[in-house]
Amino acid sequence: MTPIQATPANDAEERKVLSKLLVDEGDTIRNLSDQVEKVKQVFRIENPSGRIIFQEFGDMSDTRRISALLLGKYFARRLGLIEDNALGISEIARELGRPVTAISGPVRSLIMDGLVQRLPTRKYSIIYHRIPGLIDMLVEKRKSDSKA
Numbered sequence: 001m002t003p004i005q006a007t008p009a010n011d012a013e014e015r016k017v018l019s020k021l022l023v024d025e026g027d028t029i030r031n032l033s034d035q036v037e038k039v040k041q042v043f044r045i046e047n048p049s050g051r052i053i054f055q056e057f058g059d060m061s062d063t064r065r066i067s068a069l070l071l072g073k074y075f076a077r078r079l080g081l082i083e084d085n086a087l088g089i090s091e092i093a094r095e096l097g098r099p100v101t102a103i104s105g106p107v108r109s110l111i112m113d114g115l116v117q118r119l120p121t122r123k124y125s126i127i128y129h130r131i132p133g134l135i136d137m138l139v140e141k142r143k144s145d146s147k148a
Contacts, residue, residue: 023129029078035132036075038139043068050081052095063106065096068138070116070126086123 044053052072054060060068069092073085089107093100107124110116115130126134 025128031132035135039068039071039135042138043072045072045076045079045081048081050076050079052076061106062096062098062102063109064138065098066092066103066106067110067115067126067134069095070124071131071134071138074126074128074131084123086119086121086125088121088123092124 040055042055044055045051046053050073052069054065054068057065070085070087073082073087076082077085087095089103090100092107093103096103107116111118111124115127115134116124117127118124
């Protein structure tokens with residue numbers, strides 16, 4: 001069998017087909033309207049500081065608090081309120097008013113679940129294409145907590 005020779009027409013068609021696999025931040029942002037309505041139940045963002053204000057902080061686990069904090073910081077950066085949405089462990093602990101020792105385990109769990117990434121700067125941020133699932137997890141957990 002003779003291999004098929006690549007031609008500019010074949011390359012263009014191949015790129016068109018393969019481009020359906022691509023995901024980018026724009027895809028996530030275009031679908032935010034419903035997600036923002038959901039996440040308002042969990043937190044709000046203070047203007048102009050970009051500080052995350054939790055709706056029911058005491059009822060949340062550290063994992064949910066960290067998820068919501070990093071998601072809120074991502075949105076605050078998109079709004080232009082803050083320059084960087086990545087936070088280090090001590091920054092996360094300070095924002096949540098929790099000891100640093102209570103933060104490492106939940107952050108590690110979020111990384112293992114593919115929701116948060118560790119950057120080379122030893123800071124952490126959400127993974128943008130996981131935002132819809134993260135929001136659903138935050139809202140669903142909140143609903144089940146309130147039924148208990």
